[in-house]
Amino acid sequence: MKEIKGGVCAAKGFKASGVHCGIRKNKTKKDLALIYSEKKAVAACVYTTNLVKGAPITVTKANVSDGYAQAAICNSGNANTCNANGVEIAEKMCSLLSEELGIDKSDVIVASTGVIGQPLDIEPIANGIPSLVKELKTDSGDAAAAIMTTDTVQKCVSYSFEIGGKECRIGGIAKGSGMIHPNMATMLVFVTTDTAISHEMLQKALSEDVKSSFNMVSIDGDTSTNDMVSVMANGLAGNEEITCEGEAFDEFCKALNAVTTHLCRMIAGDGEGATKLLECIVSGADSKQTAVTVSKSVICSSLFKAAMFGADANWGRVLCAIGYSGAAVDVEKIDVSFKSASGEIEVCKNGAGVDFSEEKAKEILVEKEIQVLINLNSGNESATAWGCDLTYDYVKINGDYRT
């Protein structure tokens, strides 16, 4: 497996585009994205578990219920959520796009991201769709830009890998900066692949993957109303279709996980206001669930996040977050270290502090990517969670998000 260029256009037969259609006032900001497969693709999605769901989630669920899709449309600037006519608008987005592309309207994945509870006007979208289709090209950049909200960088990745001697490709784009705390579902991510795989196996791969990828990310503990990950697989790689578990399925899952994990790190590192990517690696757990619970509890702690912003090796907050996580751990066995490009330092052994150089700790913690290593010394299970520091800018961005 190797990383390649192309994002969602890396896989054969996929094109993408992004335009400014007028949902956002700022004309330099693209606000409408399209991903299109020249061949109808097998599709799998996972969705937010929030009871307050965006209208596009409802429409997409219905559209992909047959296991197929050929295009994905997504606007930013408005979440189309908690609006009386939301479903009608989302359906209209699908039908307008399908007419322009000459595909079935039930083969459209639709998504929206932005402010909740403001009616979404169909007019700019209707006006934008013709140029959106005209602009389709084998470059992921415009689509990745058009789905951004408070994101500061485009999130795009792709890999090539082999199945049965055939080269396959998989790539994805993501948006996600705030309201990020996926729970058995996830944020806005579009993955494309030319791998031939059955709907059943694609859904299985995705549903399993999100448990260790997107569900392990938290920016702010708020599970969005519009989270969704979709994968479209159009089969153009020409491999023998994957229809059951086995070597080929494992290869595909590995490639899917490379894409999703990469996007997780990008999403966490670009969390609203973030200056650092935090990675909490828990090992030595007696069960997978304990490892997951502990790593997420630490990554979600506001106090830990603020300490990391200040490059303060306040490991007591790590212990505190482990202690209230709800996981049954033996406190007196816990070891904690901080690690980054500048080195590694142990700060807690057997649940109590060890003498360490504050100077060295500072050196490690001023880096942009920090790992918190927690060994529970009680078993062989492990888990990794991703998040970011809590900063002045998070408060600034969210103190007046709507204007």
Added chain:
Amino acid sequence: MKEIKGGVCAAKGFKASGVHCGIRKNKTKKDLALIYSEKKAVAACVYTTNLVKGAPITVTKANVSDGYAQAAICNSGNANTCNANGVEIAEKMCSLLSEELGIDKSDVIVASTGVIGQPLDIEPIANGIPSLVKELKTDSGDAAAAIMTTDTVQKCVSYSFEIGGKECRIGGIAKGSGMIHPNMATMLVFVTTDTAISHEMLQKALSEDVKSSFNMVSIDGDTSTNDMVSVMANGLAGNEEITCEGEAFDEFCKALNAVTTHLCRMIAGDGEGATKLLECIVSGADSKQTAVTVSKSVICSSLFKAAMFGADANWGRVLCAIGYSGAAVDVEKIDVSFKSASGEIEVCKNGAGVDFSEEKAKEILVEKEIQVLINLNSGNESATAWGCDLTYDYVKINGDYRT
């Protein structure tokens, strides 16, 4: 029932003091507090549920296991948690104090608050205890000051009430500014009363009370390692001892709740970096648990808290937090209003936005105390949760807490 002066010294027979003994470097900051009852008192406590527990919690639990206490000692500046010799130090605090006061060492409630994982030196405490005892007076102020950490105001309240024609008094002091998200237990609060009440009924009253008082407060979602509420009742009011449920017990519970609720509001309003007290009142719930879950979910949402800091009527974040709370609610029945001293405004009806004046909303939200009123329109249960906004100063305070 009426509010009176005196805090923990309002009840007959209680004295308090606070000194600077040297745990903190800043000599103007008191760091050792004492509350003393001239008569041995019935005592009840509730504690943090964090698995990582401060050593003082362990020692206090053992000391009050017989249902009695006569004094409470508390230091700030060091949590005496995750230290190898923590229990030994906490026990030494009790024995030194008991010698100075001439009481039994098992009648001492001991508490610590401050940084986790730094050894606590007994020397300044040993040196400070004589003057601490000498300074005892019927004024709560010095003790309230000595337990403060990042608190900006002293938290002190007291009430008088009648049981069977006898005037009783109850008062409390609290500290709590960060790491506040009590869970079936609570933060550092000391309540005193001269009501005559059995240990069993006192514990029952307290355990029931915290469910609707301290357990409904969240500053930052972090459940501390050292949370504790203690109540000492010395019986000097002369009422007939309360030994069972009934009118007298109800009167006492009402007074206790007046003290605890008042302290909750003070703790939330003085949350680290806070500029506003937020109160989330959920009504029309189908069960008490639903009301509790929904109100806490909203009060804990970082995005909602940041919006309140910016006086931004971003009600979509309220709906979002209700949706991911885990409570089974009918989204299409939810109404939301914002209320303050400047008026009330409805922003969401039946789960969808209503036209409202942004100008009027701003006027309401710039106030210092904001109520979010959520009607689930599905039943008759209700709950109130307290919190504060998320501000630049929260990040500042916690980016480098240890220095």
